[in-house]
Amino acid sequence: MDIMKKQLKVEDNENKSCIRNIQRILRGQLLFVLTFLAVILGFIIGFGIREAGPSIDALHWIGMPGDLFMRSLKMMIVPLVVTSVIHSTASLEPKSNGRIGLISITYILLTNMLGCVIAIILIYTINPGRVNVAHDEKVMVNKIQQQDIFADFLRNIIPDNLVEATFRKTQTKFKSEIVWNELQNLGNFSNTTADVEQNYLEMVKTVGKSGGPNILGLILACMFIGIAAGRLKEKARVFIDFFAMSAEIVLQILRWFIWLTPVGVASLTAASIAGTRDVTETFVSLGYFVLTVTLGIVFNQAILLPLLYFAFTRKNPYKHILSIKRAWLIGFSFGSS
Numbered sequence: 001m002d003i004m005k006k007q008l009k010v011e012d013n014e015n016k017s018c019i020r021n022i023q024r025i026l027r028g029q030l031l032f033v034l035t036f037l038a039v040i041l042g043f044i045i046g047f048g049i050r051e052a053g054p055s056i057d058a059l060h061w062i063g064m065p066g067d068l069f070m071r072s073l074k075m076m077i078v079p080l081v082v083t084s085v086i087h088s089t090a091s092l093e094p095k096s097n098g099r100i101g102l103i104s105i106t107y108i109l110l111t112n113m114l115g116c117v118i119a120i121i122l123i124y125t126i127n128p129g130r131v132n133v134a135h136d137e138k139v140m141v142n143k144i145q146q147q148d149i150f151a152d153f154l155r156n157i158i159p160d161n162l163v164e165a166t167f168r169k170t171q172t173k174f175k176s177e178i179v180w181n182e183l184q185n186l187g188n189f190s191n192t193t194a195d196v197e198q199n200y201l202e203m204v205k206t207v208g209k210s211g212g213p214n215i216l217g218l219i220l221a222c223m224f225i226g227i228a229a230g231r232l233k234e235k236a237r238v239f240i241d242f243f244a245m246s247a248e249i250v251l252q253i254l255r256w257f258i259w260l261t262p263v264g265v266a267s268l269t270a271a272s273i274a275g276t277r278d279v280t281e282t283f284v285s286l287g288y289f290v291l292t293v294t295l296g297i298v299f300n301q302a303i304l305l306p307l308l309y310f311a312f313t314r315k316n317p318y319k320h321i322l323s324i325k326r327a328w329l330i331g332f333s334f335g336s337s
Helices: 002-030 029-048 055-060 064-075 077-090 094-126 135-155 182-186 193-197 217-260 263-274 281-313 318-323 325-334
Strands: 168-180 201-211
Touching: 029 055, 029 263, 055 064, 055 193, 055 263, 064 077, 064 217, 064 263, 077 217, 094 135, 094 217, 094 281, 135 168, 135 217, 318 325
Parallel strands: none
Antiparallel strands: 168 201
């Protein structure tokens, strides 16, 4: 009897220990669990509302919490980049600052270029956006892809206006302009629409601006500011301390916002599902898109970048990935660099 009681006590203690471990894991992964449940809840609400045929205004209000959540995160992107980059580069030793800055710039350029190459290969292979466009639009898209994306990339590395870079970036644009040609000068033309389109309209390339922060340009500019502050040492101590505390404040605000993820995810999922008219076609298109993005991210982050890490450090890259798993998961889930 005593032996049985001891065995039962040991089993009871093991069960309690197992329950405590599960509770500890759940507490540590509470945000992930709540987000996963929010996705399921969003699907249930979305399919339920979809049967009622909601209006566009109703869909907007259903997705409003998710929209506000995304806006709150975007609101803090520029403050986070500016404060963290300036503080981190200014905190380094002046001798190592230039070397690390050069390595960082090279790394950013190299990884962005490789990422673009991977994306283009996958897009042409899987073709997730099967959309019919007019011939002129195809020509214009091809021109932009082949000639101007790299030029825009180089222009955005060095912004011409640091304040403007917080909300706009450089982008090549095409517009139609009426031009006078030889037929017009000779008087050999008609006023028909076809004649005007064929002889007088020309696609003119201009360097314009598009909405959205120029993160790459901000990173480079803030690196220079941080390196300069680091070289000034004690003279710039107040400046460095200001950005150090600013970075902590921004991170604290982001910690508050991130707990709104389940609400935002449930809202966006419900609004998307409720507004879907043809579920099969939508999910097929979404499936191709998700497949393309997932393959690109997995190849880039699980194969290409680890190979680069191993080539330069001769260390196991996957141990390093495990040490930064939270940041890696955030980058993966939001699809943002």
